[in-house]
Every structure is written in C-alpha cells, then in structure tokens.
Amino acid sequence: MALLITDECINCDVCEPECPNDAISQGDETYVINPDLCTECVGHYETSQCQEVCPVDCIIKDPAHEETPEQLKAKFERISAG
Secondary structure: OOEEEOOOOOOOOOOHHHOOOOOEEEOOOOEEEOOOOOOOOOOOOOOOHHHHHOOOOOEEEOOOOOOOHHHHHHHHHHHHHO
16 A cells, blocks of 8 residues: 555654665655555565554555555566666
C-alpha cells in the first residue's frame, strides 16, 4: 500500500530527501506522495524512511492504494529497472 501525507503535515522538509524512489514532492499546501513511486521503502530499507523521520506522524498508509508486500516488491523492481 502506498503512503499518504495527511493535512497535519507541517512542511518541515525532512521526508522528501529520505525517499529512495523520489516519490515525495512539495504539493500546493503540504508534501505529497506519488503512489506510483511509493514502495514503502520495500527493496531499500526494512521500514518506511519518511515515517521514521516525520516529527508529527502525519504519514499513513493510503487506503486508496492498497498493495501487498509482493506488489510493493514488484513495483520496486519495475522502478529500479527503469
């Protein structure tokens, strides 16, 4: 499942550089995560790095983009190959 940044985001800028897939970018009001690039750090790390560094815990699993660990791994492999 891709991750989602809620409107509780304080735009602290710590999550964006931690994303190994460049899935996080500045949106209109808060940072946003591109679900097509988010693998929850599968293939890179044991845990989602953006969630680890977020000081306000505003990064959650996106219920609109449910994916199994196997699907996340396949997405990682697809992104890495390109």
